[in-house]
Amino acid sequence: MSEPVFPGEAPDGLAIRVRGLRKSFGAKTVLDGVDLDIRRGEFFALLGPSGTGKTTLLRILAGLELPDAGTVLAARRRTTVYQEPRLIPARRVLANVTLGLPSSVREAGRRALAEVGLEGYGRAWPATLSGGEAQRVALARALVRDPEVLLLDEPFAALDALTRLQMQELVAELCARHRPAVVLVTHDVDEAVRLADRVVVLREGALAVDQAIDLPHPRDRDTPGFTAHRRLFLTHLGVTAAAH
Numbered sequence: 460m461s462e463p464v465f466p467g468e469a470p471d472g473l474a475i476r477v478r479g480l481r482k483s484f485g486a487k488t489v490l491d492g493v494d495l496d497i498r499r500g501e502f503f504a505l506l507g508p509s510g511t512g513k514t515t516l517l518r519i520l521a522g523l524e525l526p527d528a529g530t531v532l533a534a535r536r537r538t539t540v541y542q543e544p545r546l547i548p549a550r551r552v553l554a555n556v557t558l559g560l561p562s563s564v565r566e567a568g569r570r571a572l573a574e575v576g577l578e579g580y581g582r583a584w585p586a587t588l589s590g591g592e593a594q595r596v597a598l599a600r601a602l603v604r605d606p607e608v609l610l611l612d613e614p615f616a617a618l619d620a621l622t623r624l625q626m627q628e629l630v631a632e633l634c635a636r637h638r639p640a641v642v643l644v645t646h647d648v649d650e651a652v653r654l655a656d657r658v659v660v661l662r663e664g665a666l667a668v669d670q671a672i673d674l675p676h677p678r679d680r681d682t683p684g685f686t687a688h689r690r691l692f693l694t695h696l697g698v699t700a701a702a703h
């Protein structure tokens with residue numbers, strides 16, 4: 460490694476600053492000189508075809524993976540929500556939410572559960588929850604840590620279509636209230652355009668498009684401008700116009 464990773468916090472106004480990031484697995488180069496600044500409070504979405512390195516980039520931002528070269532400066536409190544809720548089955552819901560934190564945060568844990576629509580679920584067992592409820596618990600577990608950077612790795616991908624829409628709405632609401640910087644990795648172009656302030660496409664190891672989405676909230680496919688953004692990203696993802 461040529462330079463240290465996480466030598467300090469990102470400069471003022473930034474939650475994340477990435478410079479010259481490279482990562483290979485064996486002969487395969489996944490990230491090939493990625494530069495990226497994410498502002499504090501910015502909702503950032505990362506699109507890209509399967510296997511292009513989105514999760515690898517997120518894992519590097521989380522501090523779970525080391526790059527081969529480059530620097531990452533990031534706000535310290537970073538929390539990840541994954542596609543699966545990753546709850547501990549032998550712990551009740553509230554204990555899952557406050558896992559690893561002092562007992563003084565139990566009340567904050569209950570408040571976080573209420574914020575995700577699960578008031579009164581603290582003593583429930585994970586096995587009794589639906590997929591959507593379990594993912595709400597995962598969100599509460601992130602929320603109670605008061606993240607400066609919220610890393611979302613396809614958090615809605617395993618949910619049915621209706622639950623996915625409800626969860627997108629919830630995440631939009633929570634992020635508008637708490638204003639963490641968000642990095643959302645998703646395959647879903649509509650989801651990215653609906654939620655993000657800015658969308659980037661990762662292709663062949665580099666960031667191919669970097670587009671601000673300056674549309675009012677709440678957004679849906681009927682919001683003027685939505686379809687134009689959608690088309691742009693689909694085109695950059697290699698989807699032909701006929702399939703739009």
Ligand SMILES: Nc1ncnc2c1ncn2[C@@H]1O[C@H](COP(=O)(O)OP(=O)(O)OP(=O)(O)O)[C@@H](O)[C@H]1O
Nearest residue numbers: 484487489507508509510511512513514515516646
């Ligand atoms: N620990 C690892 N060892 C070897 N190869 C890896 C490892 N982690 C990721 N890769 C490879 O790196 C490439 C990028 O993987 P990554 O999971 O980051 O892509 P992705 O864009 O998130 O994919 P998807 O959208 O399908 O989740 C893939 O070819 C993958 O097989």
